[in-house]
Amino acid sequence: PLYVNSTMRTFIVLPAFKFIKVEKIRDQLLECNKETYWVPDYVKEKRFHNWLEGARDWAVSRSRFWGTPLPVWISQDGEEIVVMDSIEKLERLSGVKVNDLHRHHVDDITIPSSRGPEFGVLKRVEDVFDCWFESGSMPYAYIHYPFENRELFEKNFPGNFVAEGLDQTRGWFYTLMVLSTALFGKPAFKNLICNGLVLAEDGKKMSKSKQNYPSPMEVIDEYGADALRLYLVNSPVVRAESLRFKRIGVFGVVKDVFLPWYNAYRFLVQNAKRLEVEGLTAFSPIDQASLRKSSNVLDHWIHSATESLVSFVHQEMDAYRLYTVVPYLVKYIDNLTNIYVRFNRKRLKGRTGEEDCKISLSTLYHALVTTCVAMAPFTPFFTEVLYQNLRKASSKSEQSIHFCSFPSTTGERDERVERSVTRMMTIIDLARNIRERHSKALKTPLNVWHRTIVA
Numbered sequence: 126p127l128y129v130n131s132t133m134r135t136f137i138v139l140p141a142f143k144f145i146k147v148e149k150i151r152d153q154l155l156e157c158n159k160e161t162y163w164v165p166d167y168v169k170e171k172r173f174h175n176w177l178e179g180a181r182d183w184a185v186s187r188s189r190f191w192g193t194p195l196p197v198w199i200s201q202d203g204e205e206i207v208v209m210d211s212i213e214k215l216e217r218l219s220g221v222k223v224n225d226l227h228r229h230h231v232d233d234i235t236i237p238s239s240r241g242p243e244f245g246v247l248k249r250v251e252d253v254f255d256c257w258f259e260s261g262s263m264p265y266a267y268i269h270y271p272f273e274n275r276e277l278f279e280k281n282f283p284g285n286f287v288a289e290g291l292d293q294t295r296g297w298f299y300t301l302m303v304l305s306t307a308l309f310g311k312p313a314f315k316n317l318i319c320n321g322l323v324l325a326e327d328g329k330k331m332s333k334s335k336q337n338y339p340s341p342m343e344v345i346d347e348y349g350a351d352a353l354r355l356y357l358v359n360s361p362v363v364r365a366e367s368l369r370f371k372r373i374g375v376f377g378v379v380k381d382v383f384l385p386w387y388n389a390y391r392f393l394v395q396n397a398k399r400l401e402v403e404g405l406t407a408f409s410p411i412d413q414a415s416l417r418k419s420s421n422v423l424d425h426w427i428h429s430a431t432e433s434l435v436s437f438v439h440q441e442m443d444a445y446r447l448y449t450v451v452p453y454l455v456k457y458i459d460n461l462t463n464i465y466v467r468f469n470r471k472r473l474k475g476r477t478g479e480e481d482c483k484i485s486l487s488t489l490y491h492a493l494v495t496t497c498v499a500m501a502p503f504t505p506f507f508t509e510v511l512y513q514n515l516r517k518a519s520s521k522s523e524q525s526i527h528f529c530s531f532p533s534t535t536g537e538r539d540e541r542v543e544r545s546v547t548r549m550m551t552i553i554d555l556a557r558n559i560r561e562r563h564s565k566a567l568k569t570p571l572n573v574w575h576r577t578i579v580a
């Protein structure tokens with residue numbers, strides 16, 4: 126149960142006492158909407174804006190038994206109306222001790238008319254609140270504001286972030302906005318992600334009776350919760366469009382993200398273990414500051430690419446664009462395996478000497494740890510599994526990946542090296558295309574004539 130703030134009273138239209146005068150604050154609602162940030166922005170600027178422009182007075186009363194009783198007491202002749210804004214006030218006016226605010230406890234409580242005994246008593250109106258009123262009261266009710274936690278509330282209002290489905294433009298998003306505007310002249314939230322609907326593969330609504338969707342637990346058992354999560358985070362759903370849920374799409378995430386990622390990790394672990402097998406000192410990663418002195422260009426490059434990944438994730442998360450993160454990560458892992466590992470196989474396998482081997486393994490190690498830390502919010506289980514093993518090699522590790530701070534950007538990017546590697550990869554791709562056009566397998570040596578074409 127909740128209470129109506131005293132300011133709220135002015136918005137309860139009397140004597141019908143069943144509406145909130147939303148039309149009166151319509152311009153203010155539109156102003157408050159401007160102060161918010163939505164992903165995607167068109168839902169805010171079109172759909173929600175239009176809805177606010179046409180806002181009507183809100184009928185907040187419902188005839189129900191279960192619900193929050195409207196805290197309005199009225200005299201028989203309708204002349205005298207008291208709105209309770211606290212239990213204390215109800216107790217004071219009625220002389221009754223109140224322990225429970227459900228209908229069956231408060232319906233019989235009467236208060237004497239202030240005009241004298243001949244005017245009888247005031248009784249509570251029958252109705253309860255429209256439950257959307259309670260949804261919209263979440264920012265206050267959940268901490269029992271204003272009766273408790275005033276400071277907590279003042280420090281944290283408006284809330285930083287809310288997320289709900291597109292249908293909530295007329296529901297929760299709306300009632301949050303109406304109540305906070307009426308009470309404080311502010312929106313209730315600063316940032317909002319509006320999500321679309323997850324539909325069945327056939328494009329219809331998921332339906333329990335039709336069973337036109339795979340069981341979530343089966344999907345999780347088969348591919349893991351992280352794969353399902355990443356599939357959804359990477360889908361049109363996080364930009365308010367609908368998604369046709371496809372089991373094969375979840376498998377795609379396993380194949381395109383987790384397997385290559387795991388392979389890069391396994392390659393590191395195998396080669397770190399090899400050091401011990403060969404009777405060398407156990408692998409312990411060289412610290413990143415010392416690694417900066419490495420003269421290897423690809424070491425610099427992967428370090429810079431990791432920095433770029435971290436700053437990209439920061440930037441996109443700050444902008445609430447979840448769906449850009451996964452494609453970038455996939456590309457990063459692709460680069461890590463197909464460029465870094467592939468071009469450094471000899472070093473990682475120890476063919477260029479113990480020292481160089483340790484430098485390249487340490488570089489790969491830090492790239493993987495940073496990637497795991499940056500991705501932990503999206504793939505909490507998978508990154509934890511990798512981290513629990515990776516941390517054994519480091520004395521400065523945390524107990525869990527979820528205790529690690531989100532990596533901050535050091536700004537140590539080397540754009541020149543990044544550009545060079547991009548150029549190198551472009552050339553390699555072009556040459557590969559030419560080989561393909563001439564049906565020359567990748568490993569076939571070329572004679573001078575072919576080399577000229579490639580050049």
Ligand SMILES: *[C@@H]1O[C@H](CO)[C@@H](O)[C@H](O)[C@H]1NC(C)=O
Nearest residue numbers: 430453456457460546547550
């Ligand atoms: C991957 O490497 C390519 C080629 O060097 C580069 O253009 C791209 O920006 C890199 N992407 C990521 C995410 O590291």
